[in-house]
Amino acid sequence: MASRFGNSNSIWRQPLAVVGIIIILFWVFAAIFAPLISPYDPLSQDSDKFLMPGSLHWMGTDELNRDIFSRVIYGARISLPYSILLVVLSAFLGSIIGGISGYFGGRVDAIIMRLTDMFFAFPAIVLAMAVAAALGPEIRNAVIAITIVSWPVYARLVRGLILNAKQNDYVTASSLLGSSSLRTLVVDLRPNLAGPVFVLASLEVGNALLLLSGLSFLGLGAQPPAAEWGSMVSMGAVNFDRWWVGLFPGLAILSAVLAFNFIGDALRDALDPRTAKALRD
Amino acid sequence: MKPIVEVNNLSVEYTRGDQKVGAVAGVDLHVGAGEILGLVGESGCGKSTLGKAIVGILQGADGEVNFDGQQVSKIGRGQRDAHFRNLQMIFQDPYGSLNPRRKIGDQIADGPRIGGISKSEALEKAASLLERVGLPRNAVERYPHQFSGGQRQRIAIARALAISPKVIIADEPISALDTSSQAAVANLLVNLVEEFQMGLIFISHDLSIVRRISDRVAVMYLGKIVETGKTEEIWNSPAHPYTKALMSAIPHADGKAFIPLDLPGDVPNPAYPPSGCRFHPRCPLAQGECASREPLHVSLSDGRKVSCILQEAGSAPKTLTF
Structure with a gap:
């Protein structure tokens, strides 16, 4: 094993992963250098409304005369950092809950697992809508809502990993030496989680982005006039005959979600010794 | 000690x-x-x-x-x-x-x-x-x-x-x-x-x-200790038929004609242990009594303890031949 995350070369041998990385790098670049790339201010209304894509406005303008290309570029500044934040928050929360569930077992485990079952029984977006609506339409509340509906996947994964890892003799040896529960969990069991949780998180970034855009589309996430892909698509849905209004932010969402999934898949394959070996042979 | x-x-x-x-x-x-x-x-x-x-x-x-x-x-x-x-x-x-x-x-x-x-x-x-x-x-x-x-x-x-x-x-x-x-x-x-x-x-x-x-050995069979004592004593004169059978299963490299003794059958399922002495279905020296009476764990004169009706408490271990 070359490093903690498996053979670090193998991910570069997967064409889809490379495509994913290029797309994400493009969006990261767009987010960082948005003011330099975009020809107009994303909020300025100096133009005419609903201009077709052309040489002045590459992606046309929207109902408030704003340049859609500039807004799509600026949109990366909301979608990327927030989806990563979402994944970090829910992975953290889910890992703690799942760790407690797997380690302590018994009644605690039963209660936590039935709770996750309840979350799985609902479509995530419906639950997130309910929570976001209850908290009030604001992007911070959308983040809280999505975190609340996203932690159960991590809790399930971590619980399974802990259940598996605690069978090891080294865990028994550690408690024979007098380790407390907390020490066993943090020192002996936690290192087993890093790889799988990282892979799941990378697969979930796309989901988080989709949920965030979904809430914004419904008016429960980013608020106008912020340039956010989901809320831009919702404007496109209202003005259905002006195809460019919704199409370009929609493509932005599609490309980013797809790219994150490509990378997540590749990471999973690279970390799973069986598929990784198949790729090298 | x-x-x-x-x-x-x-x-x-x-x-x-x-x-x-x-x-x-x-x-x-x-x-x-x-x-x-x-x-x-x-x-x-x-x-x-x-x-x-x-x-x-x-x-x-x-x-x-x-x-x-x-x-x-x-x-x-x-x-x-x-x-x-x-x-x-x-x-x-x-x-x-x-x-x-x-x-x-x-x-x-x-x-x-x-x-x-x-x-x-x-x-x-x-x-x-x-x-x-x-x-x-x-x-x-x-x-x-x-x-x-x-x-x-x-x-x-x-x-x-x-x-x-x-x-x-x-x-x-x-x-x-x-x-x-x-x-x-x-x-x-x-x-x-x-x-x-x-x-x-x-x-x-x-x-x-x-x-x-x-220094000492305890021989276990199906959840019970059948014989325990000083290592050399047990090796020189096993007092329990199982101990003797177990030791004859060691291959000898010096070429001494020590024919490994096969124990018939396998270790029984501990969920349904045999009645009486747990070893009796496989024991070459089993008597009628063994199936009904569980032998006591008795001390022999040389200080070792054994669970077999062939051995008497307080006396020297009897040599087992089979």
């Missing part, structure tokens, strides 16, 4: 579905400081279960284990009582008993650090223990996968030694190792027992090693 670990009438049960399986059924044992007790028996006879119950990994259904004056209880969620940290275990599989993602030094230093010693001191101790078990000091900075099975077992031994235990239960510590490291690890254990005056319960099915290193 005052025993440091005393096992009194210990039983351990597993539940399989709604059925109770008695893996250990009423065992008495003791081991003193500086003494090596070999615990031998076929696979499935309950010797590992017994070892785990002694350190407190498993809960005994009946009976008790006393360690240094206090009764051992099962390790739970809470921190193990400091008193019992002096009762340690070495596991069979040196690949599962070390955390693959932590440095060797940190793992050995765990015990002393939990005991309240500073990190640098604990790591210093880890390095000198590694040296003591025959590994380089700089192994503290390395990970388990950089070592062979035999080396890993030495590391596991160093980890147990780090808190200067009074008793170590070694559960098949050499059976997962290749032949060349088996002898080395066994010798290391013998030397450490002498050096630190620990008690060692050496669980093994390898009779030739047990004969070489043990």
